[in-house]
Amino acid sequence: MARNRFNSGSKQDAELPKAKINKQSLQKISALLSYLQPYKWKFIIGFLFLLLSSLTGLLFPALVKVMVEVAQGNPSEYGLPGTVSGIGGIAFFILFIQAFVSFFRIRLFVEVSEKALADIRRDTYFKMITLPMGFFANRRVGELNSRLSADLSQIQDTLTTSIAEMIRQIIMLIGGVTFLIIISTKLTLFNLAILPIIVVAGVVFGKAIRNISRKAQDQLADSNTIVEETLQGISNVKAFVNEAYEANRYDKSLRQVVQIALKGATYRGGFASFIIFCLFGAIMGVMWYGSYLVEQGMLNVSDLLAYMLYSVFVGAAMGTFPEIYANVQKAVGASERVLEILEEKTENISIHPENNKIKEKIEGNLAFEHVEFSYPSRKEIIVLNDVSFEANAGEKVAIVGSSGAGKSTIAGLILKFYDIQKGKILFDGKSADDYALTDIRNQIAIVPQDVILFGGTILENIAYGKLDANKEEIIKAAQQANAHNFIMSFPEGYDTVVGERGVKLSGGQRQRIAIARALLKDPAILILDEATSSLDSESERLVQEALETLMKGRTSIIIAHRLSTIREADKIIVLDKGQIAEVGTHAQLIQKEEGIYKHLSSLQFEIQ
Known part of the structure; x- marks a missing residue:
């Protein structure tokens, strides 16, 4: 077992990193404070209640001092009642006022922080899911999830508790030291x-x-x-x-x-x-x-007693500062990490569904013209080099080649997951850059090799291809995908929960769910990314039948590992080290004695 695997575990118990608190860091996180703006009046009222609660707390040692003086037979110096009972009544009244304002102070601060944090969480999540694929290629899912959970929870704790407590303890410290100096x-x-x-x-x-x-x-x-x-x-x-x-x-x-x-x-x-x-x-x-x-x-005894009580206030305030300051440091660090996401450049996709409807229809003609591409994280490695091909509307175009040749990269570029460095990608003779990103993705469907389903029901997973579809449309798509029979074999039918990532279904069942989803979407262009390569013979037969139904009347880009699945393709493109090495039909390519396609076929014992 490799030694470096020790570093792969998530250190869940590790403390959140702290950031230095300086002018620059405070200026950076001021953007998050704008989320308090809609709730500023409640925050101001809560702040006033905080001041009142802190100031009333400082009165108790003074009242104890007066109470002891009155008990010793000395008259009150501040015009207060001359009896212990009278001063005790005032103390309980102030205590009631403090309890009253403390309740509303806590209630208002929690309300403001919860609503502001919900807004930050919403915007961070919306921002995250509209970021380009290059962003996710360089980050782990656990790290991004931590931004939404641990980092924002730390900010929430600071807004709810730490800042209010810091202000309160500063008041108690300054007020306590002032009274200590006054007394002695x-x-x-x-x-x-x-x-x-x-x-x-x-x-x-x-x-x-x-x-x-x-x-x-x-x-x-x-x-x-x-x-x-x-x-x-x-x-x-x-x-x-x-x-x-x-x-x-x-x-x-x-x-x-x-x-x-x-x-x-x-x-x-x-x-x-x-x-x-x-x-x-x-x-x-x-x-x-x-x-x-x-x-x-x-010094008299009452002054000494009051002094000791104020000393306790000052000591308690000083004792809480290290922890509060550490929490604020963590919150600053968490804020900087959240702001990194909020400042990222997103794709041109709206979070409002009505803005993402198809504005310009694509018939299905696709062309690559001298396309060159490198992944943003590995710019020095050219993945596709001068790639040119055409797929006319309704054609089946297969792309084959050894692992790492660039097959799946072409699928990602068709969906505009990444921007190319050179060349053009055309839809119906028009540059992909001239289309709205949502128009392209709304009219392209992909059936991947490793189908990942969401943890809901089968019905919800199929409906993901068309969110406003009714149940009749979903059932029809499932029937066309050879999925209806196995779905109805479950006791809950279409309401069967598939489990996390679809673990309760077999590979062939997941593939047919994905095909039903693509059928429901009714795309102009279909991408099959090695959709049958990991299936057994029976599952492959059922899936292949469903794929034939899915491919009828639409442009199909078939990325294949098993060459037996692409013999009927109108055109086969052979990739080698990011370049197109051969183009033709199965019959044409199999005749090339030194051809790559013939070599791949022989390796799979497919020569006839």
């Missing part, structure tokens, strides 16, 4: 003198712990990859009697996870011990110095 400047300076030690220790230990945690996550992901690959290839493991090898490999990986985890535990334990010592040491130090000031008559 000396005690505050003493308190702040301890702070740099804790901050520096937190930064040093925190960085080391994060690095070790990341290594542990990576190693655990590698271990999970071993499990995933072993179970996926369990038949190979057993066939080669390599159970012991795989078990040893997994055990070795787990031991590495344990070693890294223990190293991380050492750092976390040391950091926790240091913080506990510093935290309680700071509390004891403040209590000691505060008690000394009370003893000297420079």
Whole structure:
């Protein structure tokens, strides 16, 4: 088993990458903030409720201070009631106000973030499915799915919680420090003198712990990859009697996870011990110095109590900042990755169905004129070189050649999945560039070798060729495709769920579903991309009969591996290393003693 397969597993448990927060990154993500515009008033009201909730929270230590003073027989300095009960009543009233505004603050922020994120998700998905094929050739499906799930969820969490919590904690920090200074400047300076030690220790230990945690996550992901690959290839493991090898490999990986985890535990334990010592040491130090000031008559007991409560507020606010800042960093990184998609250039296709209807009909004449093509990801490799051929309306044109000759590339170019570098592709004598992209794809159907069905019902999969088709049209297409009988053999008939990618159906059944879908579309040009190459003899016979029905009266481009399926083609084009080597009928090409077609035929024992 190849060693590089260890890197193929998805590291689901790995943290989302963080981005540096600077002027450039904030300017880049400002585009996403425009999604808040439709809900700005609710956001502003929620923000005002956030301010009110934070400010009312700062009043409680002051009320406790007054309550203690009144309990000691001292009159209130702020015109408040002179009884403990009266001040307690005010405290509960403020608590009710805080609870009330907190409810609406959370409700409004969640509503704004959910709606804004739904808009971002919608636009990102719409953008993604209208991007050209070249975009998908360079990216994995898992990566793109992560953009819609993990990245947008991180942005959602930040909009819903992190930003609001950051604003709240900033208010609590500034307000708390202000009240600490008002109550006792000396005690505050003493308190702040301890702070740099804790901050520096937190930064040093925190960085080391994060690095070790990341290594542990990576190693655990590698271990999970071993499990995933072993179970996926369990038949190979057993066939080669390599159970012991795989078990040893997994055990070795787990031991590495344990070693890294223990190293991380050492750092976390040391950091926790240091913080506990510093935290309680700071509390004891403040209590000691505060008690000394009370003893000297420079501070009273109520002030010391209020000071301790405000210290808790300040400490809690400072303690939450590292996590909040890390979440914002992740959100910035996630925003940049989502914006990469939103800034990509799309194909000229609308997400509104009425804009994609056929505007210019194609009769079925197709021509390639001196076409040269290289894939965007491999521009240095010429896949098609000076390719020219014609297919008149209603003709069957077969394209054959060895693997890598460029057969399937021609199918992709007919559908305009890619732009050619040189030459022209013509429909009815008119350049493909002069047609709307939707006009071309609406009038071309493809039946591929590996049919991928959607996870819904058979009815829904056939109807994908014509979304507004009624059931009678769908059944007629299935009958023409030799699919009706096997469909009705299922208890649920056309309502049978095919499973993910159509796994509940055989290869021949999936092919006939694809043919029924193409029949329903009623295209002017049909592309058969090795549609029978992976089928058994009986399935091939049924599929071939369905294909004959499908090809009647329309231009058919048949990309074939089995040469027995193309003998009746009006024209056979033989590709070799991206160039046309031979053109003719089966009878003509089989007569060329040194011809490529004759050689391919002999390899398949098809010479007669």
